[in-house]
Amino acid sequence: MSEPRLSTATLSGVDGRLVDGRRVERPRYPRHFDKRICHLGIGRFHRAHQARVLHMLLQQGDADGWGLCAIGLRVEDRATLDALQAQDGLYTLTETDGDVHRVRVIGSIMQCVDATEDPHEAIAAIADAHTHIVSLTITEAGYCLDARGRLDAAHADIAHDLARPTAPRSAPALIVRALARRRDVAGRGLTLMSCDNLIDNGKRLRAAVRDFAQLADPGLAEWIDTHCRFPCSMVDRITPGADPAADRVLCERLGVRDAIPVLSEDWLQWVLEDDFAGERPPFERAGVVLGGDVPAYERLKVGLLNGGHSAIAHLGLLRGYQGVHEAMADPCIRAWLARYLRDVAEVLDPPTRVDVEGYCAALIRRFSNPALKDTLLRLAQDSSMKFRQSLSPPLLTRLGRGLSIDVPARAIALWMTYLARTGISTSGYRDVEAARLLPLAHRGVEGDAPRDFVAQALDLSGSALDRFSEAVGTQLRTLRDDCQPVIFDDRSSA
Structure with a gap:
C-alpha cells in the first residue's frame, strides 16, 4: 500500500474525506489524560465498544482528562499492541447498518503497555493513583476459573504465578500484584470492570481476583473486599473478524493506512451496574444504561x-x-x-x-x-x-x-x-x-x-x-x- 500510515502526524490527511457521503470523524479532543482506565484485552470487541464510548464522551466534552491505557498481556496481543504504538493509539472504526458506513478515527487509547514479557510497567500503571478503573475483555478462559466458578489453583498459569510472584502471566495475578502495590502506595481501591460476554461477569472477576489474593496474601483479600468494586455489565455489539479486502478499500478511501481497522454493526448496547470504588466517566451520556437490571x-x-x-x-x-x-x-x-x-x-x-x-x-x-x-x-x-x-x-x-x-x-x-x-x-x-x-x-x-x-x-x-x-x-x-x-x-x- 502506498498510503502513509495513520498516526498523529498524518491525521490531518483524513480531513474532508467522505465515506458514503458522510465526513470521516477524527478526534477533536486533547489526547493526554490524568484519569486512567487500564484495559486488559485490546482486541476488536473492546475497540468497537468501550474505547468507542469513551471517544464519544471526549468528543462531546463530557470526559475531559480521561483516557485508556491498553495493556497487552498475551503473546497474541503483541501485533495489535505494536500497531497501536506505531499509530499513536489511533485506529479506525467503521459502523455499518448494511447500506451506509460511518467511519470514525478513535483516539481514546492514549497509552500502550506490553506486559507479555515484563509486567512491571503494567503493574505500575494499575497501581498509580491516577488509575480509577481496570476493565477487561479477556474471554472466559482468561479468568482461570473452575467449573464451580472459583479460581482454579491447578491451572498452569495460576500455578506459575503463585510460584513466581514477580512475573505474573495471568490477569488475576497481574491485578492482584498491582492492587498490593496500590494498597501500599496510593491507599485507594479500584473498580474492576469486566466487559466479557459472561453471565455475572463482575462476580466471576471478583472470584478470580479475591481467590488469588487469598492464596497469595490473605490480608490483601480483606482489603479488596473493603476497597474494590466489581460491577457486572452486559455489552451487545456484533464485531466480526478482519476482512483484508475491505480494509484495503477503506485505506484507499481514507488516504491513510490503518493496520488494525475495526468493523462493527451500528447497534451498541451497554448495561452497567452503577457500583464504582471512585471516579468514573459519565457513561450514561453516551447511551450506556447505568444501574439497569443487568x-x-x-x-x-x-x-x-x-x-x-x-x-x-x-x-x-x-x-x-x-x-x-x-x-x-x-x-x-x-x-x-x-x-x-x-x-x-x-x-x-x-x-x-x-x-x-x-x-x-x-x-x-x-x-x-x-x-x-x-x-x-x-x-x-x-x-x-x-x-x-x-x-x-x-x-x-x-x-x-x-x-x-x-x-x-x-x-x-x-x-x-x-x-x-x-x-x-x-x-x-x-x-x-x-x-x-x-x-x-x-x-x-x-x-x-x-x-x-x-x-x-x-x-x-x-x-x-x-x-x-x-x-x-x-x-x-x-x-x-x-x-x-x-x-x-x-x-x-x-
Whole structure:
C-alpha cells in the first residue's frame, strides 16, 4: 500500500474525506489524560465498544482528562499492541447498518503497555493513583476459573504465578500484584470492570481476583473486599473478524493506512451496574444504561442473540452457506430463527420497558447485515459452552411448565448432525469439548439415541434428561437422511 500510515502526524490527511457521503470523524479532543482506565484485552470487541464510548464522551466534552491505557498481556496481543504504538493509539472504526458506513478515527487509547514479557510497567500503571478503573475483555478462559466458578489453583498459569510472584502471566495475578502495590502506595481501591460476554461477569472477576489474593496474601483479600468494586455489565455489539479486502478499500478511501481497522454493526448496547470504588466517566451520556437490571439484560442477550446465533450456525453450515447474511437470505433459515426466538421469548423474564418482539425483529435485521461479513463457522465455535448458557435455561423453564421442547431439541439435533457429518477436522472449527462429544454425536445420530450426548453436552440428568433426549431423538430421525435439512416454518404445527 502506498498510503502513509495513520498516526498523529498524518491525521490531518483524513480531513474532508467522505465515506458514503458522510465526513470521516477524527478526534477533536486533547489526547493526554490524568484519569486512567487500564484495559486488559485490546482486541476488536473492546475497540468497537468501550474505547468507542469513551471517544464519544471526549468528543462531546463530557470526559475531559480521561483516557485508556491498553495493556497487552498475551503473546497474541503483541501485533495489535505494536500497531497501536506505531499509530499513536489511533485506529479506525467503521459502523455499518448494511447500506451506509460511518467511519470514525478513535483516539481514546492514549497509552500502550506490553506486559507479555515484563509486567512491571503494567503493574505500575494499575497501581498509580491516577488509575480509577481496570476493565477487561479477556474471554472466559482468561479468568482461570473452575467449573464451580472459583479460581482454579491447578491451572498452569495460576500455578506459575503463585510460584513466581514477580512475573505474573495471568490477569488475576497481574491485578492482584498491582492492587498490593496500590494498597501500599496510593491507599485507594479500584473498580474492576469486566466487559466479557459472561453471565455475572463482575462476580466471576471478583472470584478470580479475591481467590488469588487469598492464596497469595490473605490480608490483601480483606482489603479488596473493603476497597474494590466489581460491577457486572452486559455489552451487545456484533464485531466480526478482519476482512483484508475491505480494509484495503477503506485505506484507499481514507488516504491513510490503518493496520488494525475495526468493523462493527451500528447497534451498541451497554448495561452497567452503577457500583464504582471512585471516579468514573459519565457513561450514561453516551447511551450506556447505568444501574439497569443487568441480569435481565444478560438473559435477553444470551437467550436471544447468543442462542439465535448458535441456532442458525449449524443449519446454515449443513445447507452449504458460509456467511451469516447468506444464510439469513434463505427463507427456511429465516423462518427457523424466527421460530427459535419466539420459543425463547415465550419463557423469558425481560427487563422492564423492553419490547421483546421488537428486539427479536432487530436481531433478524442485524444478523442479515451483509456488510459485516460474519461467518457461520465463527458462530459455531465453542457450541458446548454457548448452548449451556443460551439454550439450557429456557429449556429447563419449558420442561418445568410442560411446554413443547421441539425447538430446542431441533437445535441440538442440528448440532449433533453437523458434528457427525463433518467431524472436528473441519477447517477452522473449534470447541474444547469437541473431541469428547464427537463419538457421542456419531453414535447418537446413527442410532437416534442422543442420551449420552445430551447428558454430556448440557449437563442434564433425571427426568429432564429422559424427556429431552426423547425429543432430540425424534428430531434426529427427521434429519438423519436429509442432506439439506428442512426446518420448522410458520405453518408448522410443531
